[in-house]
Amino acid sequence: MNHNTEKTENIFRVGYTQYLNEEGRLFESLKNLSVAGVSSELLVEFYRWMLFTRTFDCKAIALQRTGRLGTYASCLGQEAVGAAIGKAMREEDVFIQAYRETAAVLIRGVKPEEILMYWGGDERGMDFQGPREDMPCTIPIASQCCHAVGISYAMKIRKEPRVAVVVCGDGATSKGDFYESVNAAGVWQLPLVFIINNNQWAISLPRDEQSSCETLAQKAIAGGISCEQVDGNDVIACYIKIKAAIDRARQGQGPHLIETISYRLSDHTTADDASRYRDDDNVGEAWQKEPMTRLRNLLLHELIIDKAGVEQLEKQCSDEIDAAVARYLAIPPASPTTMFEYLYETLPDHYLDQLEQVQKKILQEGEK
Amino acid sequence: MHIFKLPDLGEGLPEAEIVEWFIKPGDVVTADQLMVSMETAKAIVEIPCPENATVVKLYGESGDIIHTGDPLVEFLEEGAVFASKVEEKPKSAPVKASTSVVGELHTTEGKLKETAQSVSGNSIGVKATPAVRALAHRYHIDLAIVTPSGPHSTVTASDVERVVKIFADVGELVPLKGVRRSMAKAMTQAHAEVVPVTLHDDADITTWFAQGDITVRIIRAMALACETEPTLNAWYDSHAIGRRIIKPMHLGLAVDTQDGLFVPVIRDAQNYSPHEMRDKINTLKELVSQRKIVADDLRGNTITLSNFGSMVGKYANPIVMPPTVAILGTGRLFQQLGYAKSGGNKSGDNSGDIVEHTLLPLSLTFDHRSITGGEAARFLAVLMVDLALDS
Numbered sequence: 001m002n003h004n005t006e007k008t009e010n011i012f013r014v015g016y017t018q019y020l021n022e023e024g025r026l027f028e029s030l031k032n033l034s035v036a037g038v039s040s041e042l043l044v045e046f047y048r049w050m051l052f053t054r055t056f057d058c059k060a061i062a063l064q065r066t067g068r069l070g071t072y073a074s075c076l077g078q079e080a081v082g083a084a085i086g087k088a089m090r091e092e093d094v095f096i097q098a099y100r101e102t103a104a105v106l107i108r109g110v111k112p113e114e115i116l117m118y119w120g121g122d123e124r125g126m127d128f129q130g131p132r133e134d135m136p137c138t139i140p141i142a143s144q145c146c147h148a149v150g151i152s153y154a155m156k157i158r159k160e161p162r163v164a165v166v167v168c169g170d171g172a173t174s175k176g177d178f179y180e181s182v183n184a185a186g187v188w189q190l191p192l193v194f195i196i197n198n199n200q201w202a203i204s205l206p207r208d209e210q211s212s213c214e215t216l217a218q219k220a221i222a223g224g225i226s227c228e229q230v231d232g233n234d235v236i237a238c239y240i241k242i243k244a245a246i247d248r249a250r251q252g253q254g255p256h257l258i259e260t261i262s263y264r265l266s267d268h269t270t271a272d273d274a275s276r277y278r279d280d281d282n283v284g285e286a287w288q289k290e291p292m293t294r295l296r297n298l299l300l301h302e303l304i305i306d307k308a309g310v311e312q313l314e315k316q317c318s319d320e321i322d323a324a325v326a327r328y329l330a331i332p333p334a335s336p337t338t339m340f341e342y343l344y345e346t347l348p349d350h351y352l353d354q355l356e357q358v359q360k361k362i363l364q365e366g367e368k
Numbered sequence: 369m370h371i372f373k374l375p376d377l378g379e380g381l382p383e384a385e386i387v388e389w390f391i392k393p394g395d396v397v398t399a400d401q402l403m404v405s406m407e408t409a410k411a412i413v414e415i416p417c418p419e420n421a422t423v424v425k426l427y428g429e430s431g432d433i434i435h436t437g438d439p440l441v442e443f444l445e446e447g448a449v450f451a452s453k454v455e456e457k458p459k460s461a462p463v464k465a466s467t468s469v470v471g472e473l474h475t476t477e478g479k480l481k482e483t484a485q486s487v488s489g490n491s492i493g494v495k496a497t498p499a500v501r502a503l504a505h506r507y508h509i510d511l512a513i514v515t516p517s518g519p520h521s522t523v524t525a526s527d528v529e530r531v532v533k534i535f536a537d538v539g540e541l542v543p544l545k546g547v548r549r550s551m552a553k554a555m556t557q558a559h560a561e562v563v564p565v566t567l568h569d570d571a572d573i574t575t576w577f578a579q580g581d582i583t584v585r586i587i588r589a590m591a592l593a594c595e596t597e598p599t600l601n602a603w604y605d606s607h608a609i610g611r612r613i614i615k616p617m618h619l620g621l622a623v624d625t626q627d628g629l630f631v632p633v634i635r636d637a638q639n640y641s642p643h644e645m646r647d648k649i650n651t652l653k654e655l656v657s658q659r660k661i662v663a664d665d666l667r668g669n670t671i672t673l674s675n676f677g678s679m680v681g682k683y684a685n686p687i688v689m690p691p692t693v694a695i696l697g698t699g700r701l702f703q704q705l706g707y708a709k710s711g712g713n714k715s716g717d718n719s720g721d722i723v724e725h726t727l728l729p730l731s732l733t734f735d736h737r738s739i740t741g742g743e744a745a746r747f748l749a750v751l752m753v754d755l756a757l758d759s
Contacts, residue, residue, distance in 0.1 A: 062400045066418040067375025271378040273411025 014215045016261075017241055018231040022289050024297030026236075037243065038236055040304045042087065046235045047299060049086065050079035050292050052317040053103040056112055057266075059321050060119065064270040068329065072119045075100040077233075077265030080291035081167075081197050083107065084238030088246055089165055091131075094155075096148040096166040099137040100197065100264075104167075108134060112324035113331070122334050123342060142172035145181035145194070152185070152192035152255075163249045165242075167195045171202025173216045182223035182257065189254040193245045194220065196257065197232065199264035200286075204277040220257035232260030233291040265290060336362065369424065372441045374434045377406060377413045383435045384408045386428050391441075395423045403441065406434070420446040496523040507532045547628035558687050561606055563736040566685045567748055570704075570727040571755035577701065577726045580759075583675055584645045586698055586728075589754035590673065591617050591638035597747040601670045603691035604738045611693070611738045620669030620692070621649065622676075623656045630656045631689075633669045677701060682729040693738050694747070699729035728755060 019033070020026050026033070030040065057076055063069035075082060078100050086107025089095060095108055102115065109130025117125025118137060126136035138144035148166035155162045172178050173196055185192045196216050200207045213219060220227035230241045238260055245256035263286035267274045274283075299305045305313075340347055340355045347355065377384055384406040391403050397417040405414045421443035428434055494511040496504070500523055504511050511523055514531050518524040535541075544552050571589075573582070594601040594617045602613045619637040623630045632652040634640070640648060655661040672695040674686050679700070686697035708723040730751065734744040 059400070062416045065375070065377065065413060065415045067373070068418075071379055267411070270413075271410060273413075276411070 012218065012221050014217050014227060014229055016229040016231070017237045018234050019236040019240070020231075020234045020294055020298060022233075022294055024294040024301060026298060030302060033236065036240060038239060040302075042239075043236075043295070043299060044305055046080075046083050046087065046239070047292070047295050047305075048313050048317070049083045049103050049107055050235070050295065051313055052320070053079045053082060053106060054292065055314070055317045056102065056106070056115075056321050056324075059325060060116065061270060063116070063325065064119075069116060069119050070121050071269050071271050073099045073269045074266035075102045077286065077290050078197060078199055078262045079103050080235035080238055080295075081195070081232045081260045081262055084235050084242050085165060085167070085195065088239055088243040089163070090246075092160075092162050093246070094151050094162065094164045095131065095134045096144045096151065096164060097135060097137060098144060098167045098169055098172070098197070099139065100169070100199070101167050105134070110134070112321060113328040116325065116328040117331065120328070122331070123338050124334055127342060142168055142175035142177035142181075144168065145172070145178050148192055148194075149181045149184045149188075149190060152190040153188060155191055156188065161250055163191045163193060163246045165193045165195065165246065167197055169202060170196060170198040170200065170207055170210055170216055171205065172196070173219055174202075174210060179219070179223075182220055182225060185255040186220075186223035186225045189252075191249040191252070192255040193242065193249055194225075194255065194257040195242065196259040197262060198259050199232075199262045201264045201268070201274075201278070203268045203272065204274075206278070215259060217257060217259035225255050225257050227257040227259070229259045229261060232262030233289050233294065235291060235295060262291075263289065370419075370421070370443045370445055371439045372418055372443060373437050374406075374440045376436050377408050377415075378410045381408045381410065381436060383433050384413070386430050386432050386434060387412060388430055389426060391417070391423050391426075393423050393425055396446075397421060397423060397443075415440075419443065422446070494523060495521055500525050500528060504528050507535075509535070547625075547630065551628050554689060555687060558689050561690050562688045564685065564688055564733050565736045565741065565744070566731055566733040567741075567744055568683050568732075569730050569748060569752060571730055571752045572725055573701075573728050573755055574724075574726045575756075575758045577728075581642060581646055582698075582701075582728070583649060583673075584642045585755060586673060586675065586696070587619060587634075587637055587640075587645060588642070589751045590619065590671065590696060592754050593747045593750040594638070594671065596750045597743055599739055599743050600694040600734060600747050602693050602738065603670065604693050604735060605691060606737070614670045616670070618668055618670045620672035620689075621652065622672060622674035623653055624676075625656060627659070630661065630666065631669060631672060632656055632661055632665050633667065635668070671695070673698070677729070684731045686731055686733045688733050688735050690735075693735040694744070695733050696751070697731035697733070699731065702727055702729065 019028050028036075034040070053075065057074050060069060060072045061074060064072045079102075082101040082103025082105070085095070085101060086104035089104075089108065091108075095101075095104060097105060105115065106112065110128045111130065114125045114128060119125075128134055128136075135144065135147060138147075144166055145168055148164050152164040155164065166181075168178060182194065184190075185194070198207065198216055202210055215229055217227040217229050228241065230237045232238060238258075241258055245258060249255060264274075265283065265286060296310060300307070300310070336358050337355060340351060340358075344351075374384060385408075387405040387407050389404050391397055391401075397403070398420050399418065400416045403415050403417045405412055407413075423441060424444050425442040427439045427441065434440055494514075495516065495518075496511055501511065503525055504514070504523075507528065509528055509531050511528075514523050514527050516523040517527050543549075573580070573585075576585070598613050598615075599611075601617050602611045604611045616636045617638050619634045620631040621634060623632060632655070634645075634648055634652070637645070652661070652665070655665070669692060671692060672686075672689065674684075674695060674697045676684065677698050677700040682699040682702065684697045684699065686695040688695050703724050704727055705722055706725045708721040730748065732744060732748050732751075734747075
């Protein structure tokens with residue numbers, strides 16, 4: 001062989017975006033940001049939602065520890081991803097969550113007490129009174145990706161100018177559901193934005209043991225979907241990139257995948273103890289990069305808000321959450337019949353018999 | 369006063385060990401202030417104070433094991449009453465929480481009936497899209513009966529519509545009831561289990577048929593055949609793969625009625641005289657026709673006779689009903705030319721004359737799982753010899 005018979009068919013690249021670094025330094029002027037749709041008011045709003053979410057998170061764990069909530073999955077350290085999604089989506093879009101997007105869910109109008117009801121084992125907490133078409137938490141890993149394909153396909157068939165946004169974790173990207181969904185979204189050019197919230201841990205399995213891919217974003221390339229990485233601790237970068245992807249999807253330019261690089265500062269859930277499988281050093285390093293401090297530093301440095309303003313926000317969030325918790329604790333337990341109420345629009349005949357048995361049982365219990 | 373009980377700190381944890389207290393009796397504490405750290409089987413967990421209160425008592429020291437649901441701290445409330453989700457739950461008897469639900473999981477003694485069902489009723493395994501299933505449901509069509517024409521044997525909407533059209537032409541499905549329903553089930557079982565073989569032959573009853581009682585004679589011949597070849601008078605157990613050969617002959621006599629087929633049983637049929645047998649048969653037929661036959665008289669036969677010849681039909685393939693292993697069917701008598709038998713000649717030599725014979729067609733079905741062809745043939749041979757006797 002004296003000549004090379006192989007030619008390059010294609011070359012791929014995966015971009016990485018950061019606007020706001022660990023020290024709270026901005027790589028763009030506030031003015032330019034404002035032009036790009038990120039006003040100072042929006043920055044404060046981001047901060048408030050992230051603060052609200054973190055305060056809520058702490059409270060939820062305290063409720064679990066004192067026997068007033070079931071297992072809870074904290075989103076500590078990942079508030080920026082949720083806040084960016086919540087603000088980037090339009091009301092009419094559909095959000096398909098995993099379970100650590102508390103900030104996004106709250107911004108979309110789900111009440112804090114509804115979230116507490118869900119983790120408290122009350123099915124009524126999944127029946128969001130705000131965003132009626134948004135999906136509840138997805139416990140079976142990656143299955144929500146398939147749901148999102150169906151939802152966005154419906155939008156496309158109906159020719160609606162709407163977009164579905166789905167979030168999964170780094171662990172989910174190893175599952176068939178994820179690959180199949182990416183493939184289907186690419187083939188059908190769906191108005192769907194995938195977000196991989198790569199928080200480095202799938203319960204106890206670290207990112208480097210999850211996949212030998214250099215980035216998780218590049219898994220989209222196999223499905224013919226554009227992709228990129230964003231600093232998941234930088235709410236500004238997350239917002240701009242997610243917003244742009246949603247806008248393109250709405251214009252019919254098809255799906256997109258964003259891998260947000262964050263870190264799970266908490267245990268996997270309240271039933272986990274992460275100190276048994278990861279080093280404190282590792283976590284300490286991650287705390288240096290967490291999203292709230294850098295945003296607060298920016299706001300203070302740029303004189304968008306002062307310390308008193310921050311404290312006032314903290315007080316507001318705390319009071320609102322206390323009120324929500326009081327409402328949650330005052331909700332009477334759901335009737336056992338609720339288990340029949342939400343899965344079917346019309347209950348199939350063969351469940352009517354079971355429903356009657358439960359109703360009879362309740363009556364009997366009541367008489368005792 | 370309010371007693372804080374140890375909640376389930378993980379998912380179904382039965383207990384936890386006190387690692388360190390951060391409060392002591394007399395302390396005024398605020399909600400969410402760190403109270404105690406506990407070690408469970410899964411983790412070291414820090415428990416915050418549930419409310420603003422004064423600590424009265426601690427139930428245990430470092431190293432003590434506290435069971436889930438047992439007292440941990442006693443508080444004196446500051447104003448408002450501590451509202452525990454756990455205690456707000458319904459009042460039925462508390463049981464240990466075993467899953468990740470809030471507080472306690474309540475169960476009751478009674479068990480609810482539940483059977484596995486598919487959403488689409490009987491059509492388990494049928495491939496059809498939800499829209500097609502909905503269509504079938506609207507028209508009350510069981511998808512299992514629809515022949516699929518779609519790719520990979522999927523039922524399409526037009527398949528359902530085709531069946532709807534056919535049903536519209538033929539009218540409603542009338543469910544079988546009572547005896548007829550029992551027959552349907554019994555026959556399905558027989559068909560699923562038995563390996564039937566039917567032998568056909570004719571018994572020459574020329575000499576006596578005009579004055580004899582044919583049914584009574586057949587029963588007599590069957591009793592004799594059972595004695596000679598008892599393997600046909602038996603019950604077969606398909607689970608145990610074994611058989612019980614039964615000494616007395618409890619004869620099941622198939623009786624046709626408008627309501628369906630009845631098989632009343634004549635116990636110890638071998639012991640009846642011809643007259644007694646005729647009376648018994650008449651009594652049973654009468655009881656059946658009046659629907660007064662009791663259930664006990666319809667059970668326990670060891671072999672069956674179906675004498676359908678009073679109507680039409682020469683031969684049949686009678687169906688063996690488990691657990692019995694044999695059934696004899698007798699058809700319509702017919703005449704046939706043949707050599708005349710020399711009277712009383714036991715050697716069977718013929719006289720040479722051609723005469724008209726009256727023949728009784730026999731159809732013997734046996735279950736080949738427990739009976740060989742040879743056994744059945746011997747049984748039939750005895751039967752034919754006895755039926756050919758003048759009296």
